[in-house]
Amino acid sequence: MRREPARPWLAGLAALCLAAWAATGQAQSVERGRQLYEARCSACHSVDANRVGPLHRGVLGRRAGSVPGYDYSPALAASGQVWTEARLKAWLKDPEALIPGQKMGYRLDEARDRDDVVAYLATLK
């Protein structure tokens, strides 16, 4: 039986397709996160202005409770935490469980919603 010759270009094409698929999925997640942010978060938050809640540009990687001019709860200001993606998702799942004594009473119950909102927040650089 004759074997087919190896086709490296086929593997490369598959990798490209996978990368494109992943990028499309990420873009869809970010766009859905943006829509969720508008509907669920924008009552209190804006990207570039402190309102009822602090502004969100640059939140990923920022130390919690550190936006100038925003009046944080003592609990959040003293938490010493840094906003990683995992910590943002934990915050959106149950803020009080992550930092007891904080003042946000809102949460996102669905894991996909949290993933998408955090994907969007990560773009706010």
Added chain:
Amino acid sequence: MQLITPPQASRRSFLGTTGSLSAVAVAMLAGQEALAQGMGADVSKDVGILNVALGLEHEAINAYQLGAASGLLQKPVLDVAVQFQSQHKGHRDALIATINKLGGKPVAEKTLDEYAKALNAGSLKSQADVLDLAARLELGATNAYLGVIPAFGNRDLAKVAGRLAADETMHYTVLTSALGRPLPTAALSFGA
């Protein structure tokens, strides 16, 4: 600057029109004196949520103020905005009374200029712009109030949040209609 002055300008008559919520909110807390004395963890948490709500109401009142002061709103839209602002003032008064009753400290209102900056009021160029901003704030408030209902330790306060959400939904619906936009087609579109 044009000031929004509700037709029923006096506090007494103002409360007369919005007093149902105020009265309910205060009355339901009449039985909360014991809690207010000690301000336990649950009560403190409830006060925190109520203060976030109060922050939303301060912002809404000022947003409508900015809209009216812009000169972009024409009658009868201006009259509706005045009415909605008066209802937000009713919410504010009920929340302040409730927070005080629970032994908390109501969050203070910021200056109109601070709200103008935060809401990017300088970008408002038409009546539609003002209505769009108001609709976005009202929708956000609806979802926020619905979203915090499960977080309340006190079920009566959760009910107040539901009633506030109902008012905001009414505002959002009217504003959406004024903008000529379609209403949500799906069921259960709010709070999701």
